[in-house]
Amino acid sequence: QVQLQESGPGLVKPSETLSLTCTVSNGSISNYYWSWIRQPAGKGLEWIGRVYITGSTNYNPSLTSRVTMSVNTSKNQFSLKLSSVTAADTAVYYCAREGGTYQDYWGQGSLVTVSS
């Protein structure tokens, strides 16, 4: 079945850019929306946004000024960049596939800590 795996630095300094990549295996990246969702420690899930294979994106208005998502179909990967990070951006970041009106496959999550 489809598997997703997040990768990227686990520690980012304040004011710098958080960068994560999600690699999709056992399935094609085509014809789906691909999402990023995060969960700060002790808090609930927050949808960051999504990217389609055409490069079309939708972002959460609360983060839109700092978020960039992209897709690399040749590598079956999609990526998240979050700029000007603060401690409030410390969270477990999940990538997920939107299989319809839902996220049907998720990665295991990648903890990103913002600290100097």
Next chain:
Amino acid sequence: DIQMTQSPSSLSASIGDRVTITCQASQDISNYLNWYQHTPGKAPKLLIYDASNLKVGVPSRFTGSGSGTDFTFTITSLQPEDIATYYCQQYDNLPLTFGGGTKVEIK
């Protein structure tokens, strides 16, 4: 943004008990409501989509109902492996939003 109010925030029940979680949307979302199970350290898992449709492979003790603004998620007979946090999510409008979660524990 559509606010999703989930209750209770936590519950404790015995094996075999019926467990019910509710989720209320701040506006009509038709049936665009999903339920996820999340165990620490694991990927969240889709259980119910479009309010009442069971994802293939998910045990039938998990059920969902509702439409409009009020939704219910039920575990008909709680099993040890059901210990997790459960989240509702609306898919009617962007940004997608989640309920605050319900942590289910064994009594």
